[in-house]
Amino acid sequence: MKDTFILNLVHRPELNPEYAEKTAGGGKGLEDESIDIFKLQQRLAHENGLKTTIQMTYSSLFSQYVVDLAKSDHQKYGDEIGLSLLGLPCRQFNEKYRTKDFCIWMFSLEDRKRIIDDVFGKFFECFGFWPESTGSYYLDAQSIAYIEERYPSVKCAVATCWEEGPKAYHTCNNSWYTLMDGGPWNPWIPSTCNTHVPAKGPEDDSHIVAIPHLSRDLIACFDGNGSNFGTHPQNVLRGMVYEGDQYPYLFNLIDQYRHMGKYNGGYSYNMMFVGPGWLNKKGRWEAPYSLLEKSYSDAMAYYGNLKKEGKLCDMGMSEFASWFRENRLYSSEAFLWKDILYGSEKSHFWYSSPSMRCCLDMNQGGAMIDLRPYESKLVRECGIGTSHVQEVSYPFLIQANYRAGYFTHYAGEGTVKSCTVSYGGVKADMCLCRTKAVLRSEDGQRVLELDPVQFKLGELVADIQSVFYFREGSNEVKTVRKVLRTSIPDAKVCITEYMTACYGTTEYPEPMDGIKLIAGDKTLDYQYKCRTVRAVGCCTAVVPQVECKVSMHASEGDECFVKEGYAFSPMFTLGVVRNAGQGEVFESWLKLEKAN
Amino acid sequence: MAQAGKGKLNYRCPSCFMRDIDIDMFYDEDKKEYYCIRCCYHGSEEDVLQKNQMARFRYKSMLKRFDFDDDGQKERK
Ligand SMILES: [Zn+2]
Numbered sequence: 001m002k003d004t005f006i007l008n009l010v011h012r013p014e015l016n017p018e019y020a021e022k023t024a025g026g027g028k029g030l031e032d033e034s035i036d037i038f039k040l041q042q043r044l045a046h047e048n049g050l051k052t053t054i055q056m057t058y059s060s061l062f063s064q065y066v067v068d069l070a071k072s073d074h075q076k077y078g079d080e081i082g083l084s085l086l087g088l089p090c091r092q093f094n095e096k097y098r099t100k101d102f103c104i105w106m107f108s109l110e111d112r113k114r115i116i117d118d119v120f121g122k123f124f125e126c127f128g129f130w131p132e133s134t135g136s137y138y139l140d141a142q143s144i145a146y147i148e149e150r151y152p153s154v155k156c157a158v159a160t161c162w163e164e165g166p167k168a169y170h171t172c173n174n175s176w177y178t179l180m181d182g183g184p185w186n187p188w189i190p191s192t193c194n195t196h197v198p199a200k201g202p203e204d205d206s207h208i209v210a211i212p213h214l215s216r217d218l219i220a221c222f223d224g225n226g227s228n229f230g231t232h233p234q235n236v237l238r239g240m241v242y243e244g245d246q247y248p249y250l251f252n253l254i255d256q257y258r259h260m261g262k263y264n265g266g267y268s269y270n271m272m273f274v275g276p277g278w279l280n281k282k283g284r285w286e287a288p289y290s291l292l293e294k295s296y297s298d299a300m301a302y303y304g305n306l307k308k309e310g311k312l313c314d315m316g317m318s319e320f321a322s323w324f325r326e327n328r329l330y331s332s333e334a335f336l337w338k339d340i341l342y343g344s345e346k347s348h349f350w351y352s353s354p355s356m357r358c359c360l361d362m363n364q365g366g367a368m369i370d371l372r373p374y375e376s377k378l379v380r381e382c383g384i385g386t387s388h389v390q391e392v393s394y395p396f397l398i399q400a401n402y403r404a405g406y407f408t409h410y411a412g413e414g415t416v417k418s419c420t421v422s423y424g425g426v427k428a429d430m431c432l433c434r435t436k437a438v439l440r441s442e443d444g445q446r447v448l449e450l451d452p453v454q455f456k457l458g459e460l461v462a463d464i465q466s467v468f469y470f471r472e473g474s475n476e477v478k479t480v481r482k483v484l485r486t487s488i489p490d491a492k493v494c495i496t497e498y499m500t501a502c503y504g505t506t507e508y509p510e511p512m513d514g515i516k517l518i519a520g521d522k523t524l525d526y527q528y529k530c531r532t533v534r535a536v537g538c539c540t541a542v543v544p545q546v547e548c549k550v551s552m553h554a555s556e557g558d559e560c561f562v563k564e565g566y567a568f569s570p571m572f573t574l575g576v577v578r579n580a581g582q583g584e585v586f587e588s589w590l591k592l593e594k595a596n
Numbered sequence: 597m598a599q600a601g602k603g604k605l606n607y608r609c610p611s612c613f614m615r616d617i618d619i620d621m622f623y624d625e626d627k628k629e630y631y632c633i634r635c636c637y638h639g640s641e642e643d644v645l646q647k648n649q650m651a652r653f654r655y656k657s658m659l660k661r662f663d664f665d666d667d668g669q670k671e672r673k
Contacts, residue, residue, distance in 0.1 A: 171616050173619050240652055241652075249657075255662065256662075283606070285608050286607055286644075286645075338668050340669060341658065342655065343657045344656075347668075436668075
């Protein structure tokens, strides 16, 4: 277990690669070329001593040549033969289903089941056994449940692309419908309620281990195009993150993933999955074939050398699922990701547990800039026939890029959790204090300790330090603000710990009707009336649209408030307030619960 | 003019790339230039390459190699 960096390397033989068809013009010869690319990928892996998971596509199951190839590589190199639900389109599929749809979660549930049976049946016919791994860009909870019921051999699945949502859609000129933000960045066991949500225990364990489609840059993908910054050499070229034939960024990315082991019991992980369309002979955008091929070859060599040095363990997906269940199971995961691309000193803390996923930005004084309330275990049926035909993101309460964070244009507020500090009528927000942090694990919790920051409030200077605590198995985040020093002895600053939130999955506002704001024993029904209610005790928002109850409390006797938004600022704010002087601390808790 | 086609490579619009949009350009044989059907960018191959280089301005660490330890990343000398 100690210092185990695990690689899942996945290859899929496609006969009609989804990208090549359009960009290379399709037509005759494409099928042969596509098989050649698959063979090249396999060869490069094997030459570097790496085993792969071959994810057979539906179309490839009609090619005896590819089936034999898979069998032979399985025997010779120990490659796992799995079954992908990507790569459905081919003559046989099109004739049978009379559609151009190719994303499994978008079909009606009835069609999904029919297709799964068809694809799994065809696989069995070809190989005489059932696959142990499967996947798609996204696999919804209903599909996973059906697969588990009918094909219990399946232990592992590619189940989401991390932060591929509105950003990827936008990058593709609003034509690529992988709207699936909000999941974990590293493998997890999905809950039976919702694929994005890690299971709490056996009671909601979906029986598979989910892996993300690629391992992505936790800063670059949060703001930029998710597809450009991951363990996919040709995506790095797509992002133009190279000069000539050099792309050290790719190796920095892999190495930073390896470094995650330090904070997660020695375990770290990479997933590489390059579809054949990305290595097509005609080149891909401005990159010629020679560079596409070189980048894949270099990536294989890099992983291969790590393996030779005893620093990498390559596994098939199914093998990994067994390892994960034995060693990780329902554990949370955390990391403090450093910028390795833009030359800033930015770092983002990411945390994923069965209760929540969140991101804190050290460049904004540790402000929470993303929060997904997994605790509400939202059931969202998807596909044709539901109200979520394509859109399968897990909703946020805070997303500082989609729904503004600290900065807004002259009016209104944006979603963020931070604090303000005031003295003598001068107020400043922690979001404007750039700092750094250290992450450590102690006593069953993750502790994120930030470097102290300074506030200049008129004649007063105050040094304040923030520390955040994430306890394993807890649905709360504890925030501690320590007043280390004040330039005027006995001065007390007023600290307001606040969270401005809404709900949604995209950049656009959602109706706020039905939300209840509660401060102490007073309740406000959201009516866009810009009201504030103050009380003593706990402040809460109940957001029925995402079945979530979110609350903040400090110590008994502390003041709290709720603030309703208005039409131009469709948000709500919860806050707790305390006056604190030098040497004093202000502790508060953010709590997530399911609201029915 | 006759309809435009693709150039020898699928150059993307450098102007759109800088606003995180990947959009293939088409090639105007008469004017010997690439053009974007979404924004107003148009230019020769040489201009496209030059603008692509410009698009990399934000990647200040693009060619650096880092080692990771407890205190963060350290540039490899
Ligand atoms: Zn353009």
